Amino acid sequence: xxxxxxxxxxxxxxxxxxxxxxxxxxxxxxxxxxxxxxxxxxxxxxxxxxxxxxxxxxxxxxxxxxxxxxxxxxxxxxxxxxxxxxxxxxxxxxxxxxxxxxxxxxxxxxxxxxxxxxxxxxxxxxxxxxxxxxxxxxxxxxxxxxxxxxxxxxxxxxxxxxxxxxxxxxxxxxxxxxxxxxxxxxxxxxxxxxxxxxxxxxxxxxxxxxxxxxxxxxxxxxxxxxxxxxxxxxxxxxxxxxxxxxxxxxxxxxxxxxxxxxxxxxxxxxxxxxxxxxxxxxxxxxxxxxxxxxxxxxxxxxxxxxxxxxxxxxxxxxxxxxxxxxxxxxxxxxxxxxxxxxxxxxxxxxxxxxxxxxxxxxxxxxxxxxxxxxxxxxxxxxxxxxxxxxxxxxxxxxxxxxxxxxxxxxxxxxxxxxxxxxxxxxxxxxxxxxxxxxxxxxxxxxxxxxxxxxxxxxxxxxxxxxxxxxxxxxxxxxxxxxxxxxxxx
Amino acid sequence: xxxxxxxxxxxxxxxxxxxxxxxxxxxxxxxxxxxxxxxxxxxxxxxxxxxxxxxxxxxxxxxxxxxxxxxxxxxxxxxxxxxxxxxxxxxxxxxxxxxxxxxxxxxxxxxxxxxxxxxxxxxxxxxxxxxxxxxxxxxxxxxxxxxxxxxxxxxxxxxxxxxxxxxxxxxxxxxxxxxxxxxxxxxxxxxxxxxxxxxxxxxxxxxxxxxxxxxxxxxxxxxxxxxxxxxxxxxxxxxxxxxxxxxxxxxxxxxxxxxxxxxxxxxxxxxxxxxxxxxxxxxx
Ligand SMILES: Cc1cc2nc3c(=O)[nH]c(=O)nc-3n(C[C@H](O)[C@H](O)[C@H](O)COP(=O)(O)OP(=O)(O)OC[C@H]3O[C@@H](n4cnc5c(N)ncnc54)[C@H](O)[C@@H]3O)c2cc1C
Ligand SMILES: Cc1cc2nc3c(=O)[nH]c(=O)nc-3n(C[C@H](O)[C@H](O)[C@H](O)COP(=O)(O)OP(=O)(O)OC[C@H]3O[C@@H](n4cnc5c(N)ncnc54)[C@H](O)[C@@H]3O)c2cc1C
Ligand code: SF4
Ligand code: SF4
Ligand code: FES
Numbered sequence: 218x219x220x221x222x223x224x225x226x227x228x229x230x231x232x233x234x235x236x237x238x239x240x241x242x243x244x245x246x247x248x249x250x251x252x253x254x255x256x257x258x259x260x261x262x263x264x265x266x267x268x269x270x271x272x273x274x275x276x277x278x279x280x281x282x283x284x285x286x287x288x289x290x291x292x293x294x295x296x297x298x299x300x301x302x303x304x305x306x307x308x309x310x311x312x313x314x315x316x317x318x319x320x321x322x323x324x325x326x327x328x329x330x331x332x333x334x335x336x337x338x339x340x341x342x343x344x345x346x347x348x349x350x351x352x353x354x355x356x357x358x359x360x361x362x363x364x365x366x367x368x369x370x371x372x373x374x375x376x377x378x379x380x381x382x383x384x385x386x387x388x389x390x391x392x393x394x395x396x397x398x399x400x401x402x403x404x405x406x407x408x409x410x411x412x413x414x415x416x417x418x419x420x421x422x423x424x425x426x427x428x429x430x431x432x433x434x435x436x437x438x439x440x441x442x443x444x445x446x447x448x449x450x451x452x453x454x455x456x457x458x459x460x461x462x463x464x465x466x467x468x469x470x471x472x473x474x475x476x477x478x479x480x481x482x483x484x485x486x487x488x489x490x491x492x493x494x495x496x497x498x499x500x501x502x503x504x505x506x507x508x509x510x511x512x513x514x515x516x517x518x519x520x521x522x523x524x525x526x527x528x529x530x531x532x533x534x535x536x537x538x539x540x541x542x543x544x545x546x547x548x549x550x551x552x553x554x555x556x557x558x559x560x561x562x563x564x565x566x567x568x569x570x571x572x573x574x575x576x577x578x579x580x581x582x583x584x585x586x587x588x589x590x591x592x593x594x595x596x597x598x599x600x601x602x603x604x605x606x607x608x609x610x611x612x613x614x615x616x617x618x619x620x621x622x623x624x625x626x627x628x629x630x631x632x633x634x635x636x637x638x639x640x641x642x643x644x645x646x647x648x649x650x651x652x653x654x655x656x657x658x659x660x661x662x663x664x665x666x667x668x669x670x671x672x673x674x675x676x677x678x679x680x681x682x683x684x685x686x687x688x689x690x691x692x693x694x695x696x697x698x699x700x701x702x703x704x705x706x
Numbered sequence: 707x708x709x710x711x712x713x714x715x716x717x718x719x720x721x722x723x724x725x726x727x728x729x730x731x732x733x734x735x736x737x738x739x740x741x742x743x744x745x746x747x748x749x750x751x752x753x754x755x756x757x758x759x760x761x762x763x764x765x766x767x768x769x770x771x772x773x774x775x776x777x778x779x780x781x782x783x784x785x786x787x788x789x790x791x792x793x794x795x796x797x798x799x800x801x802x803x804x805x806x807x808x809x810x811x812x813x814x815x816x817x818x819x820x821x822x823x824x825x826x827x828x829x830x831x832x833x834x835x836x837x838x839x840x841x842x843x844x845x846x847x848x849x850x851x852x853x854x855x856x857x858x859x860x861x862x863x864x865x866x867x868x869x870x871x872x873x874x875x876x877x878x879x880x881x882x883x884x885x886x887x888x889x890x891x892x893x894x895x896x897x898x899x900x901x902x903x904x905x906x907x908x909x910x911x912x913x914x915x916x917x918x919x920x921x922x923x924x925x926x927x928x929x930x931x932x933x934x935x936x937x938x939x940x941x942x943x944x945x946x947x948x949x950x951x952x953x954x955x956x957x958x959x960x961x962x963x964x965x966x967x968x969x970x971x972x973x974x975x976x977x978x979x980x981x982x983x984x985x986x987x988x989x990x
Contacts, residue, residue: 481929492961499928
């Protein structure tokens, strides 16, 4: 069962005729294909990826469910407008490499998006099959095509335009920065990425855990961008080693800022600085980027906990909770102040967390954290909440129920209530306008900022958003930067 | 890049490296630090930039062996390269012409106080420095400190050199003798900085301390380094590392520094076991 897709691809002679058999059956009879994966009892003890992905047979079977709409709704649902029926058609025909290439016309990181896109809110939400039954598993098919291409080692370097002599500096190597870099390199510009950390990929390497997005896949995508001639300088904190003005002075014709939303918010309640209280960023960075789950083989430590409480209801909270479980915690609780319906996390991730035995404490909010003499957290005093009138976000506002205080034991607490923009670049860049929350202001259509020759996109502009939106922003910026560079002699 | 160009052992367990890091050397200012990683498995650890030669492209670090990473680091030599060096990080020291300043360095804290004293002297302050160590053999950078101070006072805990006692005692004598002091800077063990601040508070002497909480990214992204200053939570790597010592919650810092004591021991033991095995293999 645990045979890797790699092995499947290399050992299998694909007989397309045989695989096409199911096509002849009546389409609506084929149910949406489930992705096989590790079962919960096993997976909570390792950091390996949970779903295995489709086999070629199952991929073709799933692809045949698509009715090839003339006006495909699914495409409107995809922020980068992948030609979904076209790539699904190629999968139907067994041309998996063709499918991968088709996707890559619009999305340079399909292996990543196929895994982490909130498809249920995007392409799959509007797929017509979803009206009566279940939508086509577009994300899983996208992932399949991308994995097939990578695993067969037949990734093509796209055609690169002749050198334009223009130089572009990209700050940050998350999905936004990688997209800008790739797009501009294709057009023949000389691109350098500056990344503050020692590894490339932004949240994809420091935030999203291995069991949801294997780091080898991120590395492959980074290598792909490098293969287009993009230079990457890691350990380069812009604002410290060089300012944006330095870059503009030192021969870069344009600068793109894709520095993400990397400033962790805390709750500002008593006891939050006790030992054992982490921001989700720290907890996940220690585990993912620094590989603390392999301690002491890797040097960076992380709390080995018995009872963990994770505050928040988004993807970040689910990732933290599931990481805690894999690090050996006996009991992991999610503490969220609204109800399950309002949780911003992907449904799939909530379900996986539930399957793994994570306890959901909904309509609950911590009031203070308590510790022992050594300064370690021992628990939280929480309040029960009820939902009141809708607030500015349109969701019903949680209101504390008076006198509902209760104690929750925990030796580790992870605060996952959101991230804001890191102020390092705005603070060191005169003339760069930000919103009152500190996000960089950029034009909706061109991603231009208030500063000449400077563009920005991704979470630093949108606030904590998604991988695919960050990439969409990157494409927009690349188009505008290219137009600017070519318009100018 | 990141090559160790020169290595000197300053005292038992205290090592100085000159590292090839041209961009950092050009940009760094007093009070700033780097984060380094020895190899792929390594932890990110912060170390103060003790000195720099911008034209030669060299920075200097001085570190004390206290655990696995620093011990491993001390085994490296000239010609070896570090996997990662990031910097300059943190806010530079606020330097102005205060008048008479006292710079206090305790133990390994002498390394970070040195660039501060040097910058203060450059800004035409009268610099009185107080440096101290447990014993004479452990006192580092005396010559450098003498060069950058108008007056250098020394103490050792065991009386083997200079004043017998703590740097706090020397500062107290200085204050009691009527020396007019405009500003104090202190870097050293947290308990030392706490005692210094207790003393300077009663004399209303503004005091800047440099804090050393556990850090990970050191770019403001994780919050590992949070410290309480004036009742507010600050991230030492970006808001500091220097703060108004009279407002720092030192006890909180001491507790947070001890967060991983158990695992640090495991890490250290695993490292030694690995080295022993290597030894016996080579011995065969
Ligand atoms: C735990 C977690 C789980 C998530 N799960 C999902 C998911 O399932 N699906 C989904 O679509 N989205 C998810 N997201 C959101 C998604 O990851 C982000 O929206 C996306 O990564 C934003 O991309 P970006 O390029 O704007 O920034 P980032 O990915 O944040 O990258 C920014 C990069 O810039 C670097 N940087 C910052 N400042 C500087 C500087 N001064 N100099 C140089 N470099 C700098 C940072 O080190 C970082 O590498 C998740 C986020 C987190 C934290
Ligand atoms: C801004 C700053 C500047 C510093 N400058 C110097 C310097 O110039 N010279 C010097 O000798 N030391 C300096 N330090 C302290 C140095 O970083 C630690 O001694 C080192 O990280 C210990 O690592 P280890 O693996 O050898 O020891 P460990 O056994 O891992 O830890 C020993 C103790 O060091 C501290 N420590 C552990 N990991 C870290 C970490 N990632 N970041 C910070 N502290 C940690 C903890 O309090 C711990 O109990 C500085 C620290 C900071 C924050
Ligand atoms: S990129 Fe995301 S939204 Fe677009 S088709 Fe793929 S999974 Fe759907
Ligand atoms: S909307 Fe659904 S059925 Fe129609 S083309 Fe898109 S994926 Fe296929
Ligand atoms: S070390 Fe991560 S925020 Fe300071």
